[in-house]
Amino acid sequence: xxxxxxxxxxxxxxxxxxxxxxxxxxxxxxxxxxxxxxxxxxxxxxxxxxxxxxxxxxxxxxxxxxxxxxxxxxxxxxxxxxxxxxxxxxxxxxxxxxxxxxxxxxxxxxxxxxxxxxxxxxxxxxxxxxxxxxxxxxxxxxxxxxxxxxxxxxxxxxxxxxxxxxxxxxxxxxxxxxxxxxxxxxxxxxxxxxxxxxxxxxxxxxxxxxxxxxxxxxxxxxxxxxxxxxxxxxxxxxxxxxxxxxxxxxxxxxxxxxxxxxxxxxxxxxxxxxxxxxxxxxxxxxxxxxxxxxxxxxxxxxxxxxxxxxxxxxxxxxxxxxxxxxxxxxxxxxxxxxxxxxxxxxxxxxxxxxxxxxxxxxxxxxxxxxxxxxxxxxxxxxxxxxxxxxxxxxxxxxxxxxxxxxxxxxxxxxxxxxxx
Ligand code: GAL
Numbered sequence: 147x148x149x150x151x152x153x154x155x156x157x158x159x160x161x162x163x164x165x166x167x168x169x170x171x172x173x174x175x176x177x178x179x180x181x182x183x184x185x186x187x188x189x190x191x192x193x194x195x196x197x198x199x200x201x202x203x204x205x206x207x208x209x210x211x212x213x214x215x216x217x218x219x220x221x222x223x224x225x226x227x228x229x230x231x232x233x234x235x236x237x238x239x240x241x242x243x244x245x246x247x248x249x250x251x252x253x254x255x256x257x258x259x260x261x262x263x264x265x266x267x268x269x270x271x272x273x274x275x276x277x278x279x280x281x282x283x284x285x286x287x288x289x290x291x292x293x294x295x296x297x298x299x300x301x302x303x304x305x306x307x308x309x310x311x312x313x314x315x316x317x318x319x320x321x322x323x324x325x326x327x328x329x330x331x332x333x334x335x336x337x338x339x340x341x342x343x344x345x346x347x348x349x350x351x352x353x354x355x356x357x358x359x360x361x362x363x364x365x366x367x368x369x370x371x372x373x374x375x376x377x378x379x380x381x382x383x384x385x386x387x388x389x390x391x392x393x394x395x396x397x398x399x400x401x402x403x404x405x406x407x408x409x410x411x412x413x414x415x416x417x418x419x420x421x422x423x424x425x426x427x428x429x430x431x432x433x434x435x436x437x438x439x440x441x442x443x444x445x446x447x448x449x450x451x452x453x454x455x456x457x458x459x460x461x462x463x464x465x466x467x468x469x470x471x472x473x474x475x476x477x478x479x480x481x482x483x484x485x486x487x488x489x490x491x492x493x494x495x496x497x498x499x500x501x502x503x504x505x506x507x508x509x510x511x512x513x514x515x516x517x518x519x520x521x522x523x524x525x526x527x528x529x530x531x532x533x534x535x536x537x538x539x540x541x542x543x544x545x546x547x548x549x550x551x552x553x554x555x556x557x558x559x560x561x562x563x564x565x566x
Contacts (some may be wrong), residue, residue: 165455168197169227169442172209173476175388177410181476188468191325199223204387205328205516214495217241222445224456229441230265230517231525233273236443242454243444244271245460254464257482261510265439265518275443275463276481278473281497282436282513283336283428286402288394290422291318298499302430303340303370306401310377313400320377322399325384327529331515332538333403334371341367342428344509351514354524354558359551368535368543375536396425403428405516405554409477409493419477420492427500435504438516439481520554527553 152353167189168469187200201209210232216222217236228236236242249255249272255263286298287299300306310320323329340346342363349358358364379385379399391411393399409419417423421500427434442463444456462468469480474490479498487498504510512518517525531553535546 156536160198161479164193165451165458166195166197167225167452167455167459168199168223169459170199170201170209170213170223172201172203172206172227174200174202175204175386175407175411176414177388177412177475177477178407179225180414180458181410184472184475185463185468187250188239188462188471192458192462194455195494199226204326205326217445224447224452225442225444225459227277227440228274228443230440230512230519231515231521233266233441233443234268235522237271237273241445242271242273243446243456244273245275245444246270248272248460252461252464257464259481259483259505261437261505262439262481265512266441274443275460277440277442277463278469278476278478279481279497279501280405280407280438280440280516281436281501282332282405282438282516283339283406284404284406284493285426285428286391286394286404286408287424287426288397288400288422289380289424290349291397291400292424299424299426300429301389301426301432303337306371306429310374310401314377317434318397319379319393319399320401321374321379322385322390322393322402323378323382323404324390325378325383325533325537326386326476327533328515329387329390329404330533331525331529332405332457332533334367334536335436335513335515336403336428336431337371337374339434339436339511340428341370343430344434344511347511351519352512354520354554356551356555359554360547364547365543368546371532371545372539372541375539398486403472406477406493406497407514409491409516410475411477413475413491414476418491419494420496425493425496431505432510433507434511435500436511436513437501438518440476440478440480507556521557523557524554527557 147497150466167224212228266272266274266276268473297309297312300309313320323333332355346363387404388411390402391408393416394402395415412419412423447453466482469482470486473480479494482532514520535541
């Protein structure tokens with residue numbers, strides 16, 4: 147449907163009645179669910195009704211499968227948490243409502259940091275509204291464990307391995323992680339950043355340069371990644387990210403590498419981020435910021451009541467007040483320019499400062515593991531290669547680098563979306 151500014155005005159001024167929206171998301175862990183509660187309650191305070199369409203599973207893979215079947219049955223929800231390349235893919239297929247007339251009419255663009263606007267734009271349309279910025283390259287560390295054992299937090303991967311060996315010798319699991327492919331991919335992404343730096347990361351994932359993907363630096367990153375297999379929990383098969391965080395909180399594990407949704411979980415369990423659990427850039431990545439932008443897209447609808455409900459939801463999501471409340475609980479930072487960070491915790495304040503510096507210094511990097519850097523098929527292919535590699539102690543890094551390049555090349559066409 148093509149919108150004229152006139153249509154927007156008309157729609158925004160329809161008589162007020164209770165609006166209903168069904169919203170797909172996968173925010174089901176303790177901290178995530180609390181963040182969704184913030185949204186639900188603000189929506190309800192405005193006299194509206196919320197139909198929760200929550201699909202379990204960190205990283206959202208199951209949610210995306212369910213969404214596809216609903217869309218194929220011509221019955222998509224009004225709204226969904228869709229992000230990065232998934233947005234481009236759904237937009238190319240013609241499913242998403244273009245929010246640019248609203249954005250222009252309501253003056254949203256100047257409120258969006260350039261990265262946010264770029265990520266959400268597709269051929270001149272606005273595909274979604276931003277909700278929060280998560281940082282991926284974080285190292286979470288149990289301070290009491292480190293103090294008790296007299297250990298110094300690692301700032302590069304060499305130190306990480308040294309500290310991990312010491313922890314293991316003392317009977318503490320060094321690295322809280324489960325064997326889900328997406329969790330392993332988060333870890334690998336941070337290894338690539340820390341071992342190879344920004345230029346290597348860009349060449350490997352954004353340019354998908356064959357020589358870089360198969361070269362010595364990639365082999366080194368894979369070798370390091372494989373080395374970390376020694377430090378995972380004994381029962382790591384099936385461990386969810388938030389269960390890994392619980393292990394970190396209890397001191398059963400000393401460190402976790404994960405996006406800052408971890409922080410939502412900490413607060414839900416009354417652990418103070420930046421105090422009980424320290425937040426540091428993942429080893430070797432100080433100054434870099436790999437981002438994951440959460441956003442809500444609206445599926446095309448015909449019914450004026452549904453269209454109106456979508457418009458109202460989008461407007462609520464775009465308010466600084468809502469974004470401050472939501473992101474304080476979710477662990478992310480607001481996705482609007484110049485947010486008021488006064489009531490945020492230490493890690494969020496650090497995240498925002500680092501975000502700004504990275505923005506100015508050209509050090510913002512789209513997260514590969516979270517669907518910001520490569521199309522969905524390619525990301526899936528990468529995850530498959532990485533998880534077989536990590537789980538096979540005899541796997542060979544040189545051969546795996548070749549497999550990685552091949553897997554990425556084979557998914558380069560027919561993704562349904564053009565490369566940005
Ligand atoms: C990400 C999502 C985050 C967080 C995480 C774990 O994909 O963007 O908001 O919830 O999954 O479920």
